[in-house]
Amino acid sequence: MQTVEALAVALTGTTQTESEPVRLAAGPLTAEFDGGGLRYVCYGDVEVIRAISFLARDENWGTHPLKLDDVQIGQRGDAFDVRFRGTCGPVGGELQLSASIVGRANGQLEF
DSSP states (O other), X not given: OOOHHHHHHHHHSOSOOOOOOEEEEETTEEEEEETTEEEXXXXXXXXXXXXXXXXXXXXXXXXXXXXEEEEEEEEOSSEEEEEEEEEEXXXXXXXXXXXEEEEETTSOEEO
């Protein structure tokens, strides 16, 4: 019998679990905030961007996970904003970042 970890690696290549995305909306502009990035950015019924994210790679092109801290999400009918801090990278060489995402009903998106 396989362990849960072994099964996870066999199915997805990792033991990391996915977080539940947060749906953001500003009028016709919608997106999903997930793990420090945006996915499925749509304006109306049209997907305009598949994904925007911050990636830190190691020497073998492996991706370091982004550890989020102090995530703040605000939504109004005509705008949304997300602010967070994060850390990623190898022990002793971590990269610290802060990010701001703003979406407006007129389609303007700032990351």
